[in-house]
Amino acid sequence: DGGITQSPKYLFRKEGQNxxxxxxxxxxHDAMYWYRQDPGQGLRLIYYSQxxxxxQKGDIAEGYSVSREKKESFPLTxxxxxxxxxxxxLCASRLGVEAVEQFFGPGTRLTVL
Amino acid sequence: xxxxxQPTSMDCAEGRAxxxxxxxxxxxxxxxxxxxxxxxxxGPQYIIHGLKNNETNEMASLIITEDRKSSTLxxxxxxxxxxxxxxxIVMSDYKLSFGAGTTVTVxx
Numbered sequence: 001d002g003g004i005t006q007s008p009k010y011l012f013r014k015e016g017q018n019x020x021x022x023x024x025x026x027x028x029h030d031a032m033y034w035y036r037q038d039p040g041q042g043l044r045l046i047y048y049s050q051x052x053x054x055x056q057k058g059d060i061a062e063g064y065s066v067s068r069e070k071k072e073s074f075p076l077t078x079x080x081x082x083x084x085x086x087x088x089x090l091c092a093s094r095l096g097v098e099a100v101e102q103f104f105g106p107g108t109r110l111t112v113l
Numbered sequence: 114x115x116x117x118x119q120p121t122s123m124d125c126a127e128g129r130a131x132x133x134x135x136x137x138x139x140x141x142x143x144x145x146x147x148x149x150x151x152x153x154x155x156g157p158q159y160i161i162h163g164l165k166n167n168e169t170n171e172m173a174s175l176i177i178t179e180d181r182k183s184s185t186l187x188x189x190x191x192x193x194x195x196x197x198x199x200x201x202i203v204m205s206d207y208k209l210s211f212g213a214g215t216t217v218t219v220x221x
Contacts, residue, residue: 004156031207033208035211040213041213042200042211042212042213042214043157043211044211045208045209045210048208050207058208059210088154090156090157092156097207098207100159100162101159102149102159102209103159104156104157104158105156106155106156107154107155107156109154
């Protein structure tokens with residue numbers, strides 16, 4: 001099946017630890033995105049990448065880092081500098097920036113204790 | 114960025130049409146209106162998009178006013194599985210910006 005995989009579905013970490021969230025797609029999409037969602041809120045863009053080896057900050061990039069070394073992979077690291085990391089994280093991809101439909105993964109729910 | 118305004122919530126009876134309004138008065142001439150929905154604890158799902166003309170697909174219809182300052186998403190025969198948060202989005206700079214959306218509850 002083609003799609004976007006995010007793992008794990010639930011993740012628990014202690015405060016002060018960095019954690020990396022996985023996002024893999026086999027759709028051959030160029031553009032990939034990371035969003036954060038807090039309870040009762042819409043999605044906020046963290047980082048996006050329009051092509052391999054290139055990425056840009058979104059609206060709330062502070063405390064996060066990404067890499068895009070492979071077309072199919074766009075991991076997100078939540079660093080200890082992120083003040084409120086507990087949230088639902090969603091990865092998405094599009095064929096290209098001008099493509100119509102953006103596909104979303106199932107999400108990872110991160111809880112920092 | 115063009116912003117959108119949607120009602121916080123609405124109820125709909127199963128089998129009836131659900132009409133979801135959205136205001137986007139600052140939309141630019143080349144910006145598309147997109148609709149996505151998010152079922153609880155899942156990733157959002159694309160529904161439909163449009164520029165000027167009304168659009169219809171297997172999921173919904175999109176009616177855009179002539180001045181493009183507002184639009185309405187129509188779910189023709191709502192089912193319980195249509196209960197979700199619906200987002201009206203104006204794509205800007207090839208990025209989607211999600212507001213709080215409209216929580217639609219379909220009741221039997």
